[in-house]
Amino acid sequence: MNQFEGIHPEIINKLRTSGNFTDEEIIEALSYFEKRTVRRKEFFLRAGDICRTKGYINKGCFKRYTIDDHGKEIIINFAFEEWMIGDLESFNTHQPTIYFVQALEDSEVLCISEENHLTLCEVMPKYHAFHKRKAESSHYATLKRLTSFQSKTPEEKYLSLIQKYPQLFQRVPLHYIASYLGIEPESLSRLRKRLCKKEKKS
Amino acid sequence: MNQFEGIHPEIINKLRTSGNFTDEEIIEALSYFEKRTVRRKEFFLRAGDICRTKGYINKGCFKRYTIDDHGKEIIINFAFEEWMIGDLESFNTHQPTIYFVQALEDSEVLCISEENHLTLCEVMPKYHAFHKRKAESSHYATLKRLTSFQSKTPEEKYLSLIQKYPQLFQRVPLHYIASYLGIEPESLSRLRKRLCKKEKKS
Numbered sequence: 233m234n235q236f237e238g239i240h241p242e243i244i245n246k247l248r249t250s251g252n253f254t255d256e257e258i259i260e261a262l263s264y265f266e267k268r269t270v271r272r273k274e275f276f277l278r279a280g281d282i283c284r285t286k287g288y289i290n291k292g293c294f295k296r297y298t299i300d301d302h303g304k305e306i307i308i309n310f311a312f313e314e315w316m317i318g319d320l321e322s323f324n325t326h327q328p329t330i331y332f333v334q335a336l337e338d339s340e341v342l343c344i345s346e347e348n349h350l351t352l353c354e355v356m357p358k359y360h361a362f363h364k365r366k367a368e369s370s371h372y373a374t375l376k377r378l379t380s381f382q383s384k385t386p387e388e389k390y391l392s393l394i395q396k397y398p399q400l401f402q403r404v405p406l407h408y409i410a411s412y413l414g415i416e417p418e419s420l421s422r423l424r425k426r427l428c429k430k431e432k433k434s
Numbered sequence: 435m436n437q438f439e440g441i442h443p444e445i446i447n448k449l450r451t452s453g454n455f456t457d458e459e460i461i462e463a464l465s466y467f468e469k470r471t472v473r474r475k476e477f478f479l480r481a482g483d484i485c486r487t488k489g490y491i492n493k494g495c496f497k498r499y500t501i502d503d504h505g506k507e508i509i510i511n512f513a514f515e516e517w518m519i520g521d522l523e524s525f526n527t528h529q530p531t532i533y534f535v536q537a538l539e540d541s542e543v544l545c546i547s548e549e550n551h552l553t554l555c556e557v558m559p560k561y562h563a564f565h566k567r568k569a570e571s572s573h574y575a576t577l578k579r580l581t582s583f584q585s586k587t588p589e590e591k592y593l594s595l596i597q598k599y600p601q602l603f604q605r606v607p608l609h610y611i612a613s614y615l616g617i618e619p620e621s622l623s624r625l626r627k628r629l630c631k632k633e634k635k636s
Contacts, residue, residue, distance in 0.1 A: 300581075307584075320574075368522070371569070371576065372523040373578045381441075386490040388503075414583070
């Protein structure tokens with residue numbers, strides 16, 4: 233019998249490889265989490281709330297967005313299986329978050345409360361280090377995305393997105409992807425048509 | 435006599451307030467740093483290098499940039515007195531950095547080597563916590579900047595920049611600010627003229 237039944241293999245894999253956890257340590261760490269179902273369109277976090285719970289996606293996918301001064305939804309990122317969701321700033325500082333985290337599919341999240349997180353960091357330094365590295369990687373990725381936002385054309389951004397997350401286009405509606413790329417949905421449609429023609433010609 | 439002579443008051447202030455350091459602890463922490471002069475246009479870090487030293491700016495100002503696929507300089511951020519410079523990703527992972535950090539004025543940096551940093555984190559948990567919070571704040575700021583990049587018009591970005599860093603325009607050439615805002619220098623000039631006319635009218 234698989235002792236990790238019901239847990240996404242990529243979560244186990246990351247704990248083993250990046251976290252250097254033994255199977256016993258994985259079982260111990262997971263005992264601090266609880267599985268929560270989040271239905272499509274349901275919110276994991278809402279702007280104005282204080283983020284008291286972080287989660288690792290066990291199944292499904294989420295978008296994180298904010299509402300700008302003109303009332304427009306600005307998509308910051310999508311998150312899939314094994315990714316961490318919540319808002320680290322609000323979680324760490326206890327200030328209300330400015331982000332919404334909403335399920336795009338019926339999803340399942342392994343949740344850890346602030347209290348359990350702090351305890352687990354204390355009793356299991358490996359978890360602390362693992363979490364720290366995850367937060368840092370997220371920082372580096374954000375910085376690189378900012379760089380690419382400043383330097384890349386919409387077409388370049390789109391192509392690198394396809395290459396990096398081919399599954400994105402199967403799971404996320406196009407107008408959300410347009411928002412993520414910082415362009416209008418009509419521009420994304422035109423861009424896709426243009427690229428499609430190019431491909432047929434070549 | 436001022437026991438912190440030669441150290442920018444804002445650095446001492448931040449260590450006292452955010453770091454909760456006593457004066458004795460500040461003296462101890464500073465003994466792990468060495469002051470380095472970086473002349474205008476000199477590099478603190480170059481793309482391709484591994485960042486082995488982090489620094490707090492004691493005097494002067496720097497730009498961090500990268501070169502995009504088209505050979506264009508993309509400015510990620512400017513940094514002034516009391517700000518941390520270097521590349522945390524490269525410092526932590528020992529991978530070559532993709533960033534250049536270059537002085538825009540004759541500058542002075544309080545530098546700490548990786549070895550000293552690790553020792554100081556160990557012997558002084560307050561410094562570890564202080565550094566962790568600084569890195570986290572930098573993460574949150576990057577995320578917010580990405581958000582504003584996606585949602586704000588160039589005019590809005592420019593106005594919020596003036597409000598946040600009024601000193602920027604005295605110290606940094608306009609074409610660098612244009613790059614930071616992700617627009618062409620000509621567009622920034624036009625934008626400034628337009629806003630100036632508006633101001634005169636009102």
